[in-house]
Amino acid sequence: MDTSLPKENANRRAIVVALAVLLVSFLVFVGIYQIRHSDPYVQSVLSLGGDASRGQVIFQQNCSVCHGLNADGRVGPSLHHVASRKSRIGLIHQVTSGKTPPMPQFQPTAEDMADLLEYLESL
Structure with a gap:
């Protein structure tokens, strides 16, 4: 008795499901990318050149209570090398969203x- 036909159908189904999952994942990624890159605030931030010295002052005034005066961590994590773990857009969203409790939402000017x-990227 030949059982290759049911096995072949199961393999085809698995391939179709895998392709569907890949397609949906790709579409979600593209959608998120489009939303993030079409945000006018993000675009204006990315169009500006930053000043790390001013950024350090802003950090010390707003972030150092949790992340430490030298960004080495306290309540919040150390931010040394954070730019190697998060993209510029990811950092902007992290700072402005407040979606990681207990980090508050922070809305600095562009x-x-x-x-x-610029300061975070220098750490």
């Missing part, structure tokens, strides 16, 4: 955010 980004 210029202040560009300065803060």
Whole structure:
């Protein structure tokens, strides 16, 4: 008795499901990418050159209570090498969203955010 036909159908189904999952994942990724890159605030931040010295002052005034005066961590994690773990857009969303409790939502001006980004990238 030949059992290759049911096995072949199961293999085809598995391939179709895998392709469907890949397609949906790709579409979700593209959608998120489009949303993030079409955000006017993000675009204005990315169009500016930041000043790390000003960014350090902004950090010390707003972030150092949790992340430490030298960004080496306290309540919040150390931010040294954070730019190697998060993209510029990811950092902007992390700072402005407040979606990681207990981190509060912070809405700096585009210029202040560009300065803060420059400082974070220097750590």
